[in-house]
Amino acid sequence: MERAQEWLRDKGFEISDVSHIAGLGYDLEAKRGGEVRFVEVKGLSQRGPVAMTESEWNAAQQYGEAYWLFVFVVEENTGWILSDPVGAMEPSPRIRREYILHDIWDVAQKTCEVILKNEPT
Secondary structure (H helix, E strand, C coil): CHHHHHHHHHCCCEEEECCCCCCCCCCEEEEECCEEEEEEEEEECCCCCEEEEHHHHHHHHHHHHHEEEEEEECCCCEEEEEECHHHHCCCCCCECCEEEECCHHHHHHHHCEEEEECCCC
């Protein structure tokens, strides 16, 4: 979550951590002027499918392009941000109240901004 907050602050956003509020469907509210973004943060050890809960999926549908999915891949030490994940791809059928985004990396390479890419220390 710290990496996402750091990147958002660098872009001039004021951030509120709302991850403690159950059922919102996102972790951070980011505001810059009149612009508001609803940011869900995911951390993966390596590239693979990304699971979104039903509340995350519903929030992404509700907020559209204002909903950002931030995915940090530890193995690559890289962060990706995807605006409007619902509009960008189709999930696999829902399993246990989760939506699985199997093709996120194909979509990410075409449409996402690589927001953090640090050399391993």
